Amino acid sequence: MLAIFVATILSAAAVEAAAPESDGVSSADATEMVLSASLPEGGKAPLSDDPESARRDITIPKLTPISIQILKPLGSKLSKTGETFPIRLAAPILVNGVEAVPAGTEGMGEVIHAKKSGGMGAAGELVVTARYLDVDGRQLPLRSLHWAQSGQSRVDTVNTLNVASAASPLPIGLVGFFIGGGQINVAEGALADAKTAADFSIALPQVSSQQAGTGQELSEGDLAVPSGAVPDEAVDTESAAADVHQGGKE
Amino acid sequence: MIRLKVALAMAAGIAAISSAPAFAAKAKSEEKADAAPIAIPAPPPGKGQIVFFRPGGMGFALGCSVNENGEKISSLGAGRYFILVTEPGTHQYSVKSEAKDTLGLLVESDETQFAKCKIKMGIVAGRPDIQPATEEEFRKQKSLKLVDEDDMGPAPGALRPAEIAAALAQAPAAE
Structure with a gap:
């Protein structure tokens, strides 16, 4: 009799455990259930011991506008074509409100063209670009740093002198050989706008239980729930599950 | 006959003078059309x-x-x-x-x-x-x-x- 009673209890438990799989629920629901199931007593979960499993990927889309700081003085007279210079991310790159790349991340720019001003009023010229940022040991390619300028040209002044010279017995037009154009200078620390040149996936560390959302307005990062770890507050598990599912696609 | 010729010449002169502003206006409007902003097409995708x-x-x-x-x-x-x-x-x-x-x-x-x-x-x-x-x-x-x-x-x-x-x-x- 006791054996029958024990067998009945065990079979009922087995049927209950198998029920979620047999209901044909969506993968998101299934993930929700898995998440719910992984919640220990009190809804708190320890962070995973495996650092790789406690990270998730997000993608910085191509052409995301960024602000960079030039860390070396540049100039049409100072710089040489082809030389590189250090740059730094001036403001963090945010993806859906989540900081994907922190401010201060360093990278490299390049002088595409530099020509110092010359005689006869010719202006100095400087064309520079941002090449990449170093993110987690990889290069996040950059583009569209529009800093292609020429200095103040005095060619028209020299030409006016030439016209005056033609009407004058004095060869004042020769003065034009000694009139230089303006130089272009970029001060150290100058800010410039650029864009990311390609989609760039980055693994973000899992937020700790202390950093998790307060239940008011949860950001995407707060909802990050990779395997075995969830924030400790009242998380909208459906959204969290969807977020995990999206993360899994990438 | 001479009077008629003179009258015709005067009429032609008056017509020419009166139409001068119209010509000038037309020339100006053409100039304005020329001065319209130059349309630069977007480059082809990827270029x-x-x-x-x-x-x-x-x-x-x-x-x-x-x-x-x-x-x-x-x-x-x-x-x-x-x-x-x-x-x-x-x-x-x-x-x-x-x-x-x-x-x-x-x-x-x-x-x-x-x-x-x-x-x-x-x-x-x-x-x-x-x-x-x-x-x-x-x-x-x-x-x-x-x-x-x-x-x-x-x-x-x-x-x-x-x-x-x-x-x-x-x-x-x-x-």
């Missing part, structure tokens, strides 16, 4: 483009022929412009007369850049000087005209008028 222009002024009789890798892209007379669609990457454009001047530009996909040619004083003749420029400088120029097709280098190079018209018909003008 970049550069608008080369030459402000009017001194040295109008001198040519400013823009070349890349020794091959002529187009001549650039005073008050003229042309559009070059090209592959993204670094390009070196040169102009040459008494002396050679080169400009390096980084062409980026789906973007339009600007460059100008000015003629500066030389020992024997004027020297063309090619420089980076901005759209603002380009728009400031009054009555720039597209380079004549026969002054352009071998195709594909500078966009021909028909190609510009077709590109504008397909897509709105670049910002």
Whole structure:
């Protein structure tokens, strides 16, 4: 009799455990259930011991506008074509409100063209670009740093002198050989706008239980729930599950 | 008979005088039409483009022929412009007369850049000087005209008028 009673209890438990799989629920629901199931007593979960499993990927889309700081003085007279210079991310790159790349991340720019001003009023010229940022040991390619300028040209002044010279017995037009154009200078620390040149996936560390959302307005990062770890507050598990599912696609 | 001739001549004179303002107005409206902002088509997807222009002024009789890798892209007379669609990457454009001047530009996909040619004083003749420029400088120029097709280098190079018209018909003008 006791054996029958024990067998009945065990079979009922087995049927209950198998029920979620047999209901044909969506993968998101299934993930929700898995998440719910992984919640220990009190809804708190320890962070995973495996650092790789406690990270998730997000993608910085191509052409995301960024602000960079030039860390070396540049100039049409100072710089040489082809030389590189250090740059730094001036403001963090945010993806859906989540900081994907922190401010201060360093990278490299390049002088595409530099020509110092010359005689006869010719202006100095400087064309520079941002090449990449170093993110987690990889290069996040950059583009569209529009800093292609020429200095103040005095060619028209020299030409006016030439016209005056033609009407004058004095060869004042020769003065034009000694009139230089303006130089272009970029001060150290100058800010410039650029864009990311390609989609760039980055693994973000899992937020700790202390950093998790307060239940008011949860950001995407707060909802990050990779395997075995969830924030400790009242998380909208459906959204969290969807977020995990999206993360899994990438 | 003489009176009739005189009357006809006077009538013709009055008609000519009265129609003069109309002619002037027509000429002005044509001028205004010419002064309408130049429409620059967006570059084809994955390509970049550069608008080369030459402000009017001194040295109008001198040519400013823009070349890349020794091959002529187009001549650039005073008050003229042309559009070059090209592959993204670094390009070196040169102009040459008494002396050679080169400009390096980084062409980026789906973007339009600007460059100008000015003629500066030389020992024997004027020297063309090619420089980076901005759209603002380009728009400031009054009555720039597209380079004549026969002054352009071998195709594909500078966009021909028909190609510009077709590109504008397909897509709105670049910002």
